[in-house]
Amino acid sequence: xxxxxxxxxxxxxxxxxxxxxxxxxxxxxxxxxxxxxxxxxxxxxxxxxxxxxxxxxxxxxxxxxxxxxxxxxxxxxxxxxxxxxxxxxxxxxxxxxxxxxxxxxxxxxxxxxxxxxxxxxxxxxxxxxxxxxxxxxxxxxxxxxxxxxxxxxxxxxxxxxxxxxxxxxxxxxxxxxxxxxxxxxxxxxxxxxxxxxxxxxxxxxxxxxxxxxxxxxxxxxxxxxxxxxxxxxxxxxxxxxxxxxxxxxxxxxxxxxxxxxxxxxxxxxxxxxxxxxxxxxxxxx
Amino acid sequence: xxxxxxxxxxxxxxxxxxxxxxxxxxxxxxxxxxxxxxxxxxxxxxxxxxxxxxxxxxxxxxxxxxxxxxxxxxxxxxxxxxxxxxxxxxxxxxxxxxxxxxxxxxxxxxxxxxxxxxxxxxxxxxxxxxxxxxxxxxxxxxxxxxxxxxxxxxxxxxxxxxxxxxxxxx
Numbered sequence: 023x024x025x026x027x028x029x030x031x032x033x034x035x036x037x038x039x040x041x042x043x044x045x046x047x048x049x050x051x052x053x054x055x056x057x058x059x060x061x062x063x064x065x066x067x068x069x070x071x072x073x074x075x076x077x078x079x080x081x082x083x084x085x086x087x088x089x090x091x092x093x094x095x096x097x098x099x100x101x102x103x104x105x106x107x108x109x110x111x112x113x114x115x116x117x118x119x120x121x122x123x124x125x126x127x128x129x130x131x132x133x134x135x136x137x138x139x140x141x142x143x144x145x146x147x148x149x150x151x152x153x154x155x156x157x158x159x160x161x162x163x164x165x166x167x168x169x170x171x172x173x174x175x176x177x178x179x180x181x182x183x184x185x186x187x188x189x190x191x192x193x194x195x196x197x198x199x200x201x202x203x204x205x206x207x208x209x210x211x212x213x214x215x216x217x218x219x220x221x222x223x224x225x226x227x228x229x230x231x232x233x234x235x236x237x238x239x240x241x242x243x244x245x246x247x248x249x250x251x252x253x254x255x256x257x258x259x260x261x262x263x264x265x266x267x268x269x270x271x272x273x274x275x276x277x278x279x280x281x282x283x284x285x286x287x288x289x290x291x292x293x294x295x296x297x298x299x300x301x302x303x304x305x306x307x
Numbered sequence: 308x309x310x311x312x313x314x315x316x317x318x319x320x321x322x323x324x325x326x327x328x329x330x331x332x333x334x335x336x337x338x339x340x341x342x343x344x345x346x347x348x349x350x351x352x353x354x355x356x357x358x359x360x361x362x363x364x365x366x367x368x369x370x371x372x373x374x375x376x377x378x379x380x381x382x383x384x385x386x387x388x389x390x391x392x393x394x395x396x397x398x399x400x401x402x403x404x405x406x407x408x409x410x411x412x413x414x415x416x417x418x419x420x421x422x423x424x425x426x427x428x429x430x431x432x433x434x435x436x437x438x439x440x441x442x443x444x445x446x447x448x449x450x451x452x453x454x455x456x457x458x459x460x461x462x463x464x465x466x467x468x469x470x471x472x473x474x475x476x477x
Contacts, residue, residue: 034359038355041362041385042385042386048378050378051378052376052377072326079331151326154372156336157425158375160374196374203433224436
């Protein structure tokens, strides 16, 4: 499989040095400029360009789920068989569409009920792009600044907290998931009321850090947003405790948490826009 | 000039596929890096300098697509493209083993270097967890894709197109 090369290509060390220097300049400029700087603006422009492409990709791949087998042999005449197969194809397609509509209806109904229970000012959105890289837990939604979305707004699903808006273009936004390694959520354990910080990781696992070891949770306890910090409203489900490791010699216990939100299957979410009404953390089963 | 346009076309196509298709090709959360495949192939067929330039461009596109500091992927892929070209010149492997070996090594170098850059700029990812959960699986995944895509990509990207037979390319 090797390509025959007439002569070896010469390595240009100066070129590499220039490119490395240019990269370091970009990194420096990125950290020093504000949100209106050229690189941040270029990122928003890229988001605006890539969102329709991502949306098309999602649309192209979604019908695959509805594919089923249409080939069944029966003892009938060729013409009759062809007519039935044609009708069968149409009905299968129609059934897939209706099933898709039914499932979407259920998901949206659950979302609306979830948000209305908490009197949250919300805006429905569709997920149009899944994480592009294994390094980042980031998805893209089809709502942007034209819809009133701003960086920092919380994102929820029917099962609980999804993440936070990171970058906004006119008609789309990137959402940093709570499972991303750079995410941090002020959280509390429902049963013990112990406060902590929920952090994500590269692999998507959640851990609850800085919890007072005198207020340890049990496996299965529910973790909610605490409302501290003012980013997320109080009382939104973040996940369930799956492990508690209280080792001696360590300042804080290691608490593993799993999110209830199926990130890989997420299709619709709510953006919590404007002012929201804080509610007490109710009982969650 | 023609080679430049071919490279730009290949990177643009890889950008579109990365946005449109790559998220849906994820296996256990491991998303392939299609732009890296183009960089590796170009480095392999055109040498270190072409690999470094293509790597810088591809890295910049990845930077603009993500949320990490802009410049990190550009730095990593420029070095990876250059390293890939140097590897090809000094590699004793032949046949299908050569591009796959370069892909595995370049993939490992790229993601490990990116991990280090993230740590330097303050993202502080867990090193060993990242190595096991991202770097190694992605290197294997990318190498498998190189095995499938390399003959076609190499034929499209190399400047010497006098060779007509695919059998002689592969």
